[in-house]
Amino acid sequence: MTNQLKKILLGDQGIVLIFIVAFTIVALLVPNFLTERNMLGLLQSVVTVGIVACTMMFCLAARDFDLSVGSTAAFTGMVAVMASNTTGSILVGIGAALLCGAFVGFVNGFVIAKFRINALITTLATMQIVRGLALISSDGRAIGINDPGFYQLALSKLFGIPTPVWILAGLFVIFGFVLNRTVFGKNTLAIGGNPEASRLAGVNVDKTRIWIFALQGVVCAVAGILLASRITSGQPNAAVGLELSVISACVLGGVSLAGGRATMAGVIVGVMIMGIAENVMNLMNIPAFYQYIVRGLILLLAVMLDNLRSSAFIRR
Amino acid sequence: MSFLQFSNLTKTYPGVKALSGISFDVRKGAVHGLMGENGAGKSTLIRILSGDQHANEGEIRIDGDVQAYGSSRDAFEHGVIVIHQELQLVPELTVAENLYLGRFPAKAGVVASAKMFADVTEKLKNAGIDIDPRQKVKALSIGERQMVEIAKAVMLDARVIALDEPTSSLSSRESEILFTLIDRLRAEGKVILYVSHRLDEVFRLCDSLTVLRDGKLAAHHETLQGVTRDQIVAEMVGREINDIWGWRGREAGAVRLKVENVSGERLPEPASFDVRAGEIVGFFGLIGAGRSELMRLVFGADPQFSGATSIDGAQVKAGNPRQAIRSGIVLCSEDRKHDGILQGRSIEENINVSSRRHYSPFGLLDRKREVEVAETFIKRLKVRTPSRKQDIVNLSGGNQQKVILGRWLAEQGVKVLIVDEPTRGIDVGAKSEIYEILYELAESGMGIVVVSSELPEVMGICDRILVMCAGKIAAGLNRDQFEENAILAAALPDVKQPTEIAY
Numbered sequence: 040m041t042n043q044l045k046k047i048l049l050g051d052q053g054i055v056l057i058f059i060v061a062f063t064i065v066a067l068l069v070p071n072f073l074t075e076r077n078m079l080g081l082l083q084s085v086v087t088v089g090i091v092a093c094t095m096m097f098c099l100a101a102r103d104f105d106l107s108v109g110s111t112a113a114f115t116g117m118v119a120v121m122a123s124n125t126t127g128s129i130l131v132g133i134g135a136a137l138l139c140g141a142f143v144g145f146v147n148g149f150v151i152a153k154f155r156i157n158a159l160i161t162t163l164a165t166m167q168i169v170r171g172l173a174l175i176s177s178d179g180r181a182i183g184i185n186d187p188g189f190y191q192l193a194l195s196k197l198f199g200i201p202t203p204v205w206i207l208a209g210l211f212v213i214f215g216f217v218l219n220r221t222v223f224g225k226n227t228l229a230i231g232g233n234p235e236a237s238r239l240a241g242v243n244v245d246k247t248r249i250w251i252f253a254l255q256g257v258v259c260a261v262a263g264i265l266l267a268s269r270i271t272s273g274q275p276n277a278a279v280g281l282e283l284s285v286i287s288a289c290v291l292g293g294v295s296l297a298g299g300r301a302t303m304a305g306v307i308v309g310v311m312i313m314g315i316a317e318n319v320m321n322l323m324n325i326p327a328f329y330q331y332i333v334r335g336l337i338l339l340l341a342v343m344l345d346n347l348r349s350s351a352f353i354r355r
Numbered sequence: 356m357s358f359l360q361f362s363n364l365t366k367t368y369p370g371v372k373a374l375s376g377i378s379f380d381v382r383k384g385a386v387h388g389l390m391g392e393n394g395a396g397k398s399t400l401i402r403i404l405s406g407d408q409h410a411n412e413g414e415i416r417i418d419g420d421v422q423a424y425g426s427s428r429d430a431f432e433h434g435v436i437v438i439h440q441e442l443q444l445v446p447e448l449t450v451a452e453n454l455y456l457g458r459f460p461a462k463a464g465v466v467a468s469a470k471m472f473a474d475v476t477e478k479l480k481n482a483g484i485d486i487d488p489r490q491k492v493k494a495l496s497i498g499e500r501q502m503v504e505i506a507k508a509v510m511l512d513a514r515v516i517a518l519d520e521p522t523s524s525l526s527s528r529e530s531e532i533l534f535t536l537i538d539r540l541r542a543e544g545k546v547i548l549y550v551s552h553r554l555d556e557v558f559r560l561c562d563s564l565t566v567l568r569d570g571k572l573a574a575h576h577e578t579l580q581g582v583t584r585d586q587i588v589a590e591m592v593g594r595e596i597n598d599i600w601g602w603r604g605r606e607a608g609a610v611r612l613k614v615e616n617v618s619g620e621r622l623p624e625p626a627s628f629d630v631r632a633g634e635i636v637g638f639f640g641l642i643g644a645g646r647s648e649l650m651r652l653v654f655g656a657d658p659q660f661s662g663a664t665s666i667d668g669a670q671v672k673a674g675n676p677r678q679a680i681r682s683g684i685v686l687c688s689e690d691r692k693h694d695g696i697l698q699g700r701s702i703e704e705n706i707n708v709s710s711r712r713h714y715s716p717f718g719l720l721d722r723k724r725e726v727e728v729a730e731t732f733i734k735r736l737k738v739r740t741p742s743r744k745q746d747i748v749n750l751s752g753g754n755q756q757k758v759i760l761g762r763w764l765a766e767q768g769v770k771v772l773i774v775d776e777p778t779r780g781i782d783v784g785a786k787s788e789i790y791e792i793l794y795e796l797a798e799s800g801m802g803i804v805v806v807s808s809e810l811p812e813v814m815g816i817c818d819r820i821l822v823m824c825a826g827k828i829a830a831g832l833n834r835d836q837f838e839e840n841a842i843l844a845a846a847l848p849d850v851k852q853p854t855e856i857a858y
């Protein structure tokens with residue numbers, strides 16, 4: 040029986056099962072959890088992490104790593120606010136932010152792929168550089184949004200569901216498709232499985248990696264813009280520690296740190312589990328300080344699961 | 356008086372009998388040679404001696420005591436030390452620290468450095484090794500590192516020292532120093548087991564010799580007096596060739612692959628050869644002769660220092676496997692774990708990874724087609740698996756090899772197929788299938804290169820054999836000239852026969 044259970048829990052759908060069980064338990068035990076208001080709040084709270092997790096999944100699947108996502112989100116949020124304040128056009132602001140995000144991602148990818156520098160080190164460096172850019176451009180202060188239209192990005196609703204949640208859902212669908220149905224997605228997984236073998240099989244490894252990071256940058260910009268809109272300003276210190284939440288969510292969702300394994304469904308569930316944990320702690324009035332401990336424990340658990348899964352996987 | 360005794364040593368791996376009933380004795384104070392072709396069972400024997408592997412049957416006795424080690428550490432404690440081709444030293448530590456690793460002389464946790472260095476200096480001097488014990492190992496040449504390993508063996512008071520091809524990366528001067536050291540150890544009454552491919556060395560050093568072939572004892576010489584080189588070569592080879600190959604003649608067409616003066620980091624001597632349409636050319640040589648390195652250069656897996664490769668007269672871009680594949684040349688690599696399989700991905704994905712560019716419009720997958728391609732090659736190559744969805748890491752080595760071969764058979768527009776050790780780890784039945792596929796591809800006009808360490812295989816299936824030795828193409832023989840002794844002699848570094856044949 041333990042073997043059966045182990046097989047299911049460590050299998051591809053194991054995490055989904057854990058999620059369903061956890062959700063049911065929480066829904067039954069925690070008051071006010073299963074209300075419409077709380078559900079929408081929960082979804083909104085996972086938007087940033089969820090959006091960035093889409094591309095982080097590709098990074099991790101290709102055996103890479105991106106620590107610069109938090110800084111990039113803050114920086115691009117800043118850029119969006121400043122550019123739209125200066126030009127008076129929200130569209131220009133969004134465009135500028137997306138471009139800046141793509142640029143940061145491209146630099147990450149180029150350095151990692153072409154100069155063969157470890158992704159962890161490269162993005163640790165750009166994480167600080169980009170945070171520095173955000174602080175310099177704003178002189179360290181928050182910059183308010185002039186055009187109230189900008190707030191609408193986060194506040195508006197479609198069929199009763201906030202726009203950012205729709206965007207999140209859209210990105211889940213798009214990146215799920217890219218991962219499973221395109222050559223790009225399969226190449227990403229192949230590279231993660233074995234970079235040298237992929238190169239010898241004719242996969243353009245460098246190009247694929249650069250693309251992954253560039254996409255990651257763009258997606259961070261999307262998250263950064265929505266975040267700025269929600270907090271009604273560009274904050275140079277926004278999204279600190281985002282990278283850790285995102286990576287935790289991905290790993291929890293079964294993306295292997297050793298590369299080569301990732302599923303969109305897993306990542307969605309991983310994101311939701313992280314969100315629910317936080318949401319429940321808020322509902323139960325657990326002080327924020329304790330939440331750090333719980334988040335850390337969840338990450339540890341996720342990595343241990345990954346480890347168990349890989350070793351189960353080799354033994355078979 | 357025999358000191359080291361092997362009796363009835365037998366080792367089976369799934370599907371392969373690596374050693375069967377090996378018995379021989381070595382006396383005290385003797386250097387005993389161990390020879391045999393690749394795969395003859397030398398490494399297995401050494402591994403069992405070192406406690407790294409366990410024999411299924413039989414035993415090893417040292418000085419009359421049966422040795423039953425659980426691990427290499429056990430073997431260590433019983434005075435058996437194996438020095439592998441890949442040395443096991445810590446590069447960042449000094450010579451002395453390496454020699455004392457794991458048992459530093461210490462007082463209250465503080466290493467007594469002065470004592471350690473003094474000790475080592477004396478011991479190295481006694482052993483006649485001129486190396487500064489304060490030097491870091493990374494600053495030493497390969498030869499010097501080998502000395503350090505041997506010094507370690509001496510310090511640990513080893514009774515049996517096994518050396519696995521110790522001179523493969525040494526210069527002749529370094530080898531000479533090594534031989535002097537070995538002579539000294541012999542005089543001290545140690546037992547030395549010396550594995551080598553080089554006949555010269557064996558004659559220079561060894562008192563007695565055992566030849567293995569296909570996991571069996573082919574010959575045992577108590578003394579090398581009166582033994583000739585030819586005799587040893589014959590003992591190493593001497594097997595019957597059964598016609599499991601099913602070779603059939605073909606008309607070779609125009610030159611398809613032309614390789615001119617190609618060299619690279621791991622193959623400094625420029626090499627040239629051609630392959631004609633419909634021809635199967637075999638590359639034979641010992642491990643490390645440079646065959647795989649040459650093929651990697653031709654395919655562009657490693658950067659070329661010089662030379663050019665062309666297919667049907669059109670130049671192939673160097674150092675770029677992607678372009679090479681598009682020009683019609685593919686390489687099915689020998690090191691499938693490192694260069695072949697995509698870990699964690701399914702058989703289906705492993706087969707389609709290269710060829711899918713032909714049937715993925717706008718980068719979108721044609722999933723039906725991918726399933727078809729996967730199923731076709733799983734069936735054709737008889738891959739043993741419950742499903743095409745199976746993760747490739749769960750397959751046996753032979754089956755993984757078939758999947759990788761399937762990947763290249765699925766590729767379209769291939770003009771030259773290079774297969775490096777195509778049948779390693781593959782069962783006999785499937786071997787014949789693979790040969791049959793190679794013949795069919797050759798008949799369709801493809802040029803085929805087969806790199807193999809199995810002489811019977813190369814002789815059995817190839818139209819022409821190029822023999823590589825120490826990084827050079829040493830001989831070329833057409834099928835009517837195939838002769839085992841000549842091929843093996845050309846492959847062995849020290850037996851140079853003046854058979855100048857055009858290739």
